[in-house]
Amino acid sequence: MTDTTSTSPTPAASGAAADINAVSLSVNGAPYNVAIATDRNLSGVLRNEMGLTGTKEGCDDCECGACMVLLDGQPINSCSYLAIQCQGREITTVEGLASRDDLHPLQRNILAAGGVQCGFCTPGMLMSAHALLETNPEPTQEEIRIGLSGNLCRCTGYAKIIEAVANTAAETPVAPPSAG
Numbered sequence: 001m002t003d004t005t006s007t008s009p010t011p012a013a014s015g016a017a018a019d020i021n022a023v024s025l026s027v028n029g030a031p032y033n034v035a036i037a038t039d040r041n042l043s044g045v046l047r048n049e050m051g052l053t054g055t056k057e058g059c060d061d062c063e064c065g066a067c068m069v070l071l072d073g074q075p076i077n078s079c080s081y082l083a084i085q086c087q088g089r090e091i092t093t094v095e096g097l098a099s100r101d102d103l104h105p106l107q108r109n110i111l112a113a114g115g116v117q118c119g120f121c122t123p124g125m126l127m128s129a130h131a132l133l134e135t136n137p138e139p140t141q142e143e144i145r146i147g148l149s150g151n152l153c154r155c156t157g158y159a160k161i162i163e164a165v166a167n168t169a170a171e172t173p174v175a176p177p178s179a180g
């Protein structure tokens with residue numbers, strides 16, 4: 001596993017007081033130790049300290065969903081989440097979806113359905129869809145729309161993305177309820 005230590009430059013040059021915290025967290029199963037200013041958001045740390053640029057930054061204001069990642073399995077807008085709040089937590093980014101040998105079924109289906117045009121929204125869409133299917137493996141069209149309602153797409157009109165999520169759900173076997 002990767003153990004990455006990264007240190008942001010101190011703000012001493014600008015005259016501001018250094019306010020750096022050490023944070024240990026897991027990203028896509030790999031441990032990271034970073035020393036970061038307390039006001040750094042998670043999306044910036046993922047992209048700049050960890051090199052995980054699949055997570056996009058759009059509005060930087062909790063509006064577009066381009067920065068969506070999973071925090072302990074729950075979707076969050078990482079632009080509006082402080083990285084220091086992730087101490088001891090598990091983050092999953094779009095880079096953590098695919099296996100070494102194959103795309104994740106959601107990735108395969110969104111490509112097959114034509115749900116990717118410019119692609120800027122795609123990582124966030126995939127993370128929201130993944131979180132939805134983890135909790136609701138057989139969503140209705142309406143439930144898919146609600147599950148993706150925090151993600152904006154300027155290109156596709158959404159229909160092909162919703163089709164991709166429905167196709168993924170349809171091809172994924174649902175475990176029967178356990179007896180007793």
Ligand code: FES
Pocket residue numbers: 056057058059060061062063064065066067068077078079080
């Ligand atoms: S960049 Fe985070 S919601 Fe838009």
Ligand code: FES
Pocket residue numbers: 115116117118119120121122152153154155156
């Ligand atoms: S594919 Fe361009 S914003 Fe969604």
